[in-house]
Amino acid sequence: MKAYLDWIGRAVADKLNQDAIGKPVFARVFLRLSADHGTLEPLAAAAVRMAAEWLRATPTKVYAQGGARDGHVSAMVEMDRGQTAMVSVEALPGEPSAMLLILGQRGSFRFDDYPEPLPPSPLEAPAREADAIRRSLASKAAEVPR
């Protein structure tokens, strides 16, 4: 899974750096990569970090919903220059999929991918994002990454 995330992160960043859609302002990310509920939070944190990199921004506020019991984690993220990311990670059976929509000021970038089932691999969650998601799920409030 880590290799797939590394690839998608790089591939999308490369495309956005070609400046086809202008400055990216919004990212919607749907990931269904594993049915293992234990991957939900780390994967959501990794997706938040990835979206922030695509938006060339730093998260300033995270509001997370769902949780392992619900089979999904969704995070709405405000960035330092006002950009927005909405990340939804699902732990559900079925074919893996990754669906992205990134809006730029001059157009949009859409990427739908249906990867082969990914072998389980340890996923190191980015600490700031993982902590903010965890705190938001526990508090039901929007949390500032620290």
Place this chain on the structure above:
Amino acid sequence: MIGVILVTGGRSHQEGYGAGFQADARCKVIAVTDETGIDERRASLNRRLAEQLKVPYIADIGDALRRADVHAASICTEHQRQGRLSIRCAEAGKHLYVDKPLAGSLDEARRLERVVRDNKLRSQMFTQVTLPPARRAKRLLASGQVGELRAIHHDLLFAKAHPADLALEPRKESAAPAPDRFLVPDAKREMFNIAVYSLALFRWISGRKPFRSVFAHTANYFFEGSRARDMEDFGAMAVTLDGGISATAAAGRTGWRSHAGSGHHRIRLVGTRGSALVDAFAGRGEITAVGQPGWRVPETNPDDPMGFWASTDQKKTGSAEWYLPPPPLKSDQSFFLDCIERGVDAEVTVADGVRVLEVLFAAYRSAAEGRVVAL
């Protein structure tokens, strides 16, 4: 025959509503009308729609409401007049077909809800739940394919108007938008005007589960006019509904070039058994060929620079063809006429519209204060 009056005319969605009512054989559009004291521009646009539909224009709505052959009113005014005029029509005992969002103030919307209930009227707020993507999403859910609903995500982004390379900065939102500041000719409060569809969808698809909280964020990403007038062109929100259902919505006007059709429109359902994506533009045909110059967008129309209204006829053209899905088998207006005819409630009533409006106003408070607002 159900007699309908159209309250206000051109450069509003009444252009489409009026045509929808006229196309239904069970209905007769009696007149276009409005309250007295409106400005000359509005009066002229009202007269123009009456001429287009070949119906009279009644300058005083009081005269129109006194007519016995008027059974229903289609109300589509500026937001600050919408509540007042809807109440007036409801007090006259007319069934209501109302534009979205219901009103520019919650007090008026709640008063309207009471009058509609007390007078036992049928009411419907215009939404997109009668369009094919929403119907498909609801069928998917009913089929049990995704299991019990846990989350729903909705992107509704209108690909219109010419964007600019604005400098990015966080938007400062106001907790209570002024009632007369939702719509001007070159800008709209886009979260108010577009996320209303998402919220109505969430309520409808969940079986009218109450909203419990909202976290929202507004932004000025695309248009100089919207930023200059302090109206957001983009809004995002995360809401919770009873039963722990999560829902998120991205709503905005994102520029002609952001989509070859009318804009990204997707519904993602997440259930206990699986998830599904409904893409409003999944059914389409494209031609790619040698010598294509690429598709073109219309020049700016000074009368309607943001492409708000159908009558300004701003369409994308070019050789990369984008076949849009066929129109729905039945118009939203015909759904409303069904309700009057059968004496049943609409799928999205005025009461539903009030619940949606409560979330919208709470969303502005959330965006202004940067916190989750309980409902």
